[in-house]
Amino acid sequence: MTDPVLSRRRFVRDASxxxxxxxxxxxxxxxxxxxxxxxxxxxxxxxxxxWKTLEAITARILPTDHEPxxxxxxCTNFIDKxxxxxxxxxxxxxxxxxxxxxxxxxxxxxxxxIELGEIEQDELLAALETGxxxxxxxxxxxxxxxxxxxxVHTLIAFLAHPKYGGNRDYAGWRVTRYPGPRHHExxxxxxxxxxxxxxxxxxxxxx
Numbered sequence: 001m002t003d004p005v006l007s008r009r010r011f012v013r014d015a016s017x018x019x020x021x022x023x024x025x026x027x028x029x030x031x032x033x034x035x036x037x038x039x040x041x042x043x044x045x046x047x048x049x050x051w052k053t054l055e056a057i058t059a060r061i062l063p064t065d066h067e068p069x070x071x072x073x074x075c076t077n078f079i080d081k082x083x084x085x086x087x088x089x090x091x092x093x094x095x096x097x098x099x100x101x102x103x104x105x106x107x108x109x110x111x112x113x114i115e116l117g118e119i120e121q122d123e124l125l126a127a128l129e130t131g132x133x134x135x136x137x138x139x140x141x142x143x144x145x146x147x148x149x150x151x152v153h154t155l156i157a158f159l160a161h162p163k164y165g166g167n168r169d170y171a172g173w174r175v176t177r178y179p180g181p182r183h184h185e186x187x188x189x190x191x192x193x194x195x196x197x198x199x200x201x202x203x204x205x206x207x
Contacts, residue, residue: 030164032085033078037165041077044084045091050098051076056114057101058154060121068171070154078157078166079150090149097146100136104128104143107135170203 036044043051058070058079070076083091104127105113109120116124127133128143136143157166159176167173173180180202 030082030086030160033081033087033165034163036081036084037077037163041074041165044080046076046080046083046094050095051080052114053098053101053112054079054094054150056121057125057150058157060118060125061151061154062158063118067175068169070158072168073158073166073171074168075154075157075166077168078160078164079153081165082153082157087153090153093141093146093149096137096140097143097150100133100140100143100146101128103137103140104133104135108133170201173201174203 046054055071055076058075062070062073062075064071079087079094083094101124102112105111105116105124108124108127109116113121113124124133125147128136128147131142131144133143140146157164158172159178160167160172162168162170170180172178179199
């Protein structure tokens with residue numbers, strides 16, 4: 001599969017399989033981030049330019065097509081609340097990395113990342129992933145480490161419970177066809193597990 005958007009969709013569906021490490025990480029409790037997300041959707045630690053750059057990056061990791069992507073799911077809001085709380089140790093990595101992304105974008109295209117076209121953004125992110133980004137600052141740390149951290153956080157934001165600030169309107173669960181937790185209702189019936197009976201989703205539909 002060569003289409004990058006289709007490849008990413010396949011990846012997020014694979015990552016959401018029960019037992020997958022990303023799926024398990026998305027189910028971990030983040031109580032402080034949840035409280036912060038409930039209090040406000042305004043940025044907690046990201047400056048406005050950092051927010052915009054990060055949102056553009058997440059939007060290329062999980063692009064919007066006929067289904068919602070990272071932008072619609074509010075993945076940047078989740079990451080911001082996580083960096084302010086449970087994931088605070090990653091804050092310096094983000095600050096240096098986001099600065100590095102714009103430095104690399106200006107070195108290669110003479111424009112900041114948010115002003116690049118989608119093809120240019122994908123090209124630059126591919127260079128970050130492989131550690132071959134021209135203009136990446138030496139003091140920003142390894143670009144592959146930054147990219148992988150953002151990628152994992154974006155996927156977690158897409159799949160975690162909406163109370164943590166991402167997965168807005170259950171976008172991630174709708175895409176992956178996860179109907180929502182049912183442990184409080186005694187789990188799923190054998191008929192639902194085999195597809196013989198429909199499952200009622202947490203957003204009110206059936207599948």
